[in-house]
Structures are given as C-alpha cells and as structure tokens.
Amino acid sequence: AQKVTQAQTEISVVEKEDVTLDCVYETRDTTYYLFWYKQPPSGELVFLIRRNSFDEQNEISGRYSWNFQKSTSSFNFTITASQVVDSAVYFCALSDTYSSASKIIFGSGTRLSIRP
Amino acid sequence: DGGITQSPKYLFRKEGQNVTLSCEQNLNHDAMYWYRQDPGQGLRLIYYSQIVNDFQKGDIAEGYSVSREKKESFPLTVTSAQKNPTAFYLCATGWANEQFFGPGTRLTVL
Numbered sequence: 137a138q139k140v141t142q143a144q145t146e147i148s149v150v151e152k153e154d155v156t157l158d159c160v161y162e163t164r165d166t167t168y169y170l171f172w173y174k175q176p177p178s179g180e181l182v183f184l185i186r187r188n189s190f191d192e193q194n195e196i197s198g199r200y201s202w203n204f205q206k207s208t209s210s211f212n213f214t215i216t217a218s219q220v221v222d223s224a225v226y227f228c229a230l231s232d233t234y235s236s237a238s239k240i241i242f243g244s245g246t247r248l249s250i251r252p
Numbered sequence: 253d254g255g256i257t258q259s260p261k262y263l264f265r266k267e268g269q270n271v272t273l274s275c276e277q278n279l280n281h282d283a284m285y286w287y288r289q290d291p292g293q294g295l296r297l298i299y300y301s302q303i304v305n306d307f308q309k310g311d312i313a314e315g316y317s318v319s320r321e322k323k324e325s326f327p328l329t330v331t332s333a334q335k336n337p338t339a340f341y342l343c344a345t346g347w348a349n350e351q352f353f354g355p356g357t358r359l360t361v362l
Contacts, residue, residue, distance in 0.1 A: 140294075145292070169349045173353075178355070179340060179342075179355065179356045179358070180353060180354070180355045180356060181342065181353040183350070183351075183352070183353075186349060186350060188349070227294055227295070229294075231349065239297055239300070239310070240295075240297075240351055242294035242295045242296075243294050244292070244293055244294045245292075245293070245294055
C-alpha cells in the first residue's frame, strides 16, 4: 500500500541552524511523484517542490534543498540557515499514478519551530 | 484573480445540523478534491471529482456528500451523520502531478 511516513512530529531549532525534515515513502508503483508542502499558521498549503520517480537529482532552491534517494525510499528536505519565517508544518506527499484524479497521500506532517 | 476560493473561513454548527462548505475555482481544472485535516495529522481525502456530474468517494466519505453541477464549483455538505465533524477542510484542484489548495474552512461543532 502507498504510505508516507514523517517520523519527526516536532522539531525546534535556533535561528540560523540547518535543519532536515525526513520523509520515507512506500509505493508499489514505478511511476510516481513526491511533493513537499508548507502550511503556515494561516492554514493554506503552499506548494514547495515536486519530484518524479525518474529524476533522482537533488534540487536546491535558495536555502531549501531536497535529497531524493530511491534506494532508501526517502525524500528529505533541508533548510539551511533557518529563519523564523520558516516556522510552519511541513508535509511530504506521494501521488501514485498519472490519472487525472489520482490521490495525493500525505504524511502526518512535521511541525518546525524556529526560535530567534 | 486566478485561484481557489473557499467560504466561509470559519463556520460554527450546532450538533445535528447539516452544513455546506463552498469551493470555487477559476483555474479551468477538471479535477477537484476535498480533504479533511485534524490537529497533528495529515490530510485525508473525503471526495474527489474528475469531471462535471461525476464524483468518487475518498478514504473518509462517511457522513459527507458532494455535488459537481458546474466545473467551477464542488460544494461539500457535512451531514449530521458525521460523528466528529470539527476539523479544517481544504479544497484542491489539479491533477496527479500537482494540486493547488484553497485557503480552507475551519468547522467547529458546538
């Protein structure tokens, strides 16, 4: 069965520290997408990144970077030099088909708190 | 302004009452989705619709109903049969490789 596990329920770090959010997934499909979303206190989900199963290249976007490893079924997210504005709940998610109404399966989220 | 709107932002309901949450999109997407989020949990799929006049149950459809009479609109009714309706509800549109989310409706049952 398809499943996304975010083992870290809450993380708290001091501003400017680096922090990594872990994500492990399970799927029987060979073709799938992985996502990260940010949910600030306002509640709206903000799309951060999408990675398809055929592209294992790591991605960097400013202070954000993502490490996708199919061998360990992991898609970890690192924030470098964290800032207070990074405080939010972060969700890792998995989409398991190309169909127009495929489900997106979410992990339970990691609440990240950045202390000044 | 393109996007997804949900109304109201906050909703209070007495036990035993049905209530309808609105979701409207102008992104011209065929597929629309309703998710429920409980504190400390991820999103769970309630219903989804691929095209007008068609919709499918998600993982937690019991106590909910939907309609899809127009491409732009996908309202969700929380019925009195839903045992624990207090939650944050998110509507989304898109497709397998990307979904766009509305701002959400926080429903509280008094």
